Amino acid sequence: MRLPIGFRAGSTRAKIKPSGKPDLGLLVSGTPCSWAFVGTLNRAAAPSVNRGRKLYASGGLLQAIVVNAGNANCATGQAGVEADRRMAELAAVQLGIAPEAVLTGSTGVIGQPLPIEKIAAGLPQIQLGPEIDPFMEAILTTDLVPKMAEAELPGGARVVGICKGSGMIQPNMATMLAYILTDAAVSQAELRQGWKGVIDKSFNQVTVDTDTSTNDMAVLLANGASGEVPLPEFWAAVEGVCVSLARQLARDGEGATKLLTVKVNGALSDEEARKAALAVAASPLWKSAVYGNDPNWGRVMMAIGKSGAHFAVDRVRISLQGIPLYAGRVLEFDRASVSEAMRAEEVIVEVDLAEGEGQGVAWGCDLTEEYVRINALYTT
């Protein structure tokens, strides 16, 4: 996928991943960018997240991102903090910019020293080009597919987003690694004000396994190369890109065979609707039923019940693949044909809480034996 004007990206094989696949990515804008950032709320946050948070608080502009996969550089002590700082410096020197204009990112196994010498050796080998794909490829871990989305704005500016992540995914005010780039001109203040709202409706509504990562971050960069754009269209485009990435992320959840989309309407507030939707998308019992094409809607009821959202059992409505299963009471339905309808790339659950106007959507995936297999033996 072509980058927005003024951005270039590339990657190399720095031999951090045992597989020998690309594992070091560099992304640069020709001019400094306004930016917005959210990082994981996990208290064991990695040095890259803590450094990003500090850079963000300082208020400066950003011009480059350097990311490695295969090693999370988390719980690696003072040496890890140093290695993270060094990674930014090495990229800065190579690009001829200030280290404070370089954001770092790391993803992979927790608690192993970051081989900074491999990063030092790898960085000069990176060829920068106009496509984002090589960078995307370099930040994958257990992901099976790259995740990219784009949108075009009035006047020709574009929004291009990528993200990685497949397990350890239940973002909490944060997300996996996601980078959204635009050549639209949008002020730092505007970006910062709007970003969290987009996150809450996209990445924060994705769940693969309820485990909040230590290395999550979602970053939005605007270099202004294509000039100003109407803000409503800008945010709609950013949200569209993020929602597309959120869906791709859920579909590629570890071991997943299908995408699970949960739409909740009629909640007391949008926040309650999102909470209820996420509880259904995260329920291991419902996810197992989705895998087995089993229309066991009682588990949807259980999940909204534990979510804390307000509703009454004798008013709530539940549909599956467009087929009503419960409407304040148990409905008659043909189990075999609903099960057949669940044999699809996407299983859609719709819940009406019948309490108010709040709406929300969450994305997840089914739970399969393969999820267990992938995660029973990841470090060894």
Place this chain on the structure above:
Amino acid sequence: MRLPIGFRAGSTRAKIKPSGKPDLGLLVSGTPCSWAFVGTLNRAAAPSVNRGRKLYASGGLLQAIVVNAGNANCATGQAGVEADRRMAELAAVQLGIAPEAVLTGSTGVIGQPLPIEKIAAGLPQIQLGPEIDPFMEAILTTDLVPKMAEAELPGGARVVGICKGSGMIQPNMATMLAYILTDAAVSQAELRQGWKGVIDKSFNQVTVDTDTSTNDMAVLLANGASGEVPLPEFWAAVEGVCVSLARQLARDGEGATKLLTVKVNGALSDEEARKAALAVAASPLWKSAVYGNDPNWGRVMMAIGKSGAHFAVDRVRISLQGIPLYAGRVLEFDRASVSEAMRAEEVIVEVDLAEGEGQGVAWGCDLTEEYVRINALYTT
């Protein structure tokens, strides 16, 4: 296991379970009991839980418990509420006591009408005896083993507890079905004051899959047949019985091959310690690693990090099977021998948060392909 003095129990095959196994249990005390109760906080709570909560609020004494398995009688509308009331009435008439002295319980599939005619036909067939085993057997669903524990008090009074549950288990101020009986004389006021504290240290610290059931309840009954006992010893005995049941419950988690015990010390408070311990015991990534005998302690770090408990990555300590893996920094350890040590009936994680004096323990199990298989096809 012999019941405390004055209690009798029995069960029958009422053909509610498709397997034809025992599925209707009745438990009676010769005299009215003081009692304490906690019920699920799931908003889709079943009629049996709502009725129990009302009985409890009324302040009366309890004399009998009638429970069916194979059907949760949840999300079954007004007919379900009626069926639940009828179940209590039928038992009351048979025993010659008031319906308000009879607690109901149901467990099984959600959203299917309770066949009250089968319960009406089954109740008269129940033979009451001095052993709790037939009752225990009748309330099992996906459980592989019965769960019972007992303790003896000074003066000869006894505490006998049973519980069922194997999936949909992350109690929230409540628990699965658990019944604790004693012939000690303990006042209703004392029972009510102490019960929640025991629950918080036992059943509320068990997790199989983070899914909070709609039908959970934990009930403590004292009929006083053996006279008064010293209260500290009484509560110690009750806690010992509940912790034993909690461990049995976790070990019998759906698909589990081993018990996972997580002990957290050094927290700011006991509550933070319990929260951190539960987060580790509930993490699907760590549970998968336990299944694979993979000492991937980074996932323990991630889980305490997401729990919200206070700690610093450069002070926290993590041990596995007694072997220190992390102590404010990554420690050298022999991966193969730690992995070998994990091939045990019980895997014990110890975490020292190095913040204060708070302590807590949680119990869970490993996550296996079998959990997925069991739950992919439960209703069909």
